[in-house]
Amino acid sequence: MQAPDLTTPLELMRWIGWAQRKAADEWVRDRDLTREQSFVLGYLQQNPGAIQRDIAEITRTSAASVSSLLQGLERRGLVERRPDATNGRTKTVHATPAGTDLIAGFTDAMVALDDTLLAPLDPDERATLQRLLQKVTAELAPPTR
Numbered sequence: 001m002q003a004p005d006l007t008t009p010l011e012l013m014r015w016i017g018w019a020q021r022k023a024a025d026e027w028v029r030d031r032d033l034t035r036e037q038s039f040v041l042g043y044l045q046q047n048p049g050a051i052q053r054d055i056a057e058i059t060r061t062s063a064a065s066v067s068s069l070l071q072g073l074e075r076r077g078l079v080e081r082r083p084d085a086t087n088g089r090t091k092t093v094h095a096t097p098a099g100t101d102l103i104a105g106f107t108d109a110m111v112a113l114d115d116t117l118l119a120p121l122d123p124d125e126r127a128t129l130q131r132l133l134q135k136v137t138a139e140l141a142p143p144t145r
Helices: 009-029 035-046 052-059 063-075 097-103 106-117 123-137
Strands: 079-083 091-095
Touching: 009 035, 009 106, 035 052, 035 063, 035 079, 035 091, 035 097, 052 063, 052 091, 063 079
Parallel strands: none
Antiparallel strands: 079 091
């Protein structure tokens, strides 16, 4: 693949980020999910029993959007809502085994992609790149979702 004429380190970093995002989007699309659906399934896998308000907050979307997204996942049998044991008016949301199985392997796929993207670098160059990026990011505010 011919590299575009990128002249700054940040342009090159954006291109790498684009390649990562494209691969992640393809992985998700192959499972007939949207990026948002896959994110929510991953979140529920790590935070079983979350409530809709938590999901809306973490995804920075409205309660109505989350409700619609969850309805689609419920129809596919990927999540289920259960009454909260302590508050009958609240429902907790859980990824089903089918939902968990569907997104299994995402982290491994992204690690493999990292290895592919960094394949032109030898171990010393990878370590140097790591140190330089840590130096740059040390001065940045932590990312928010």
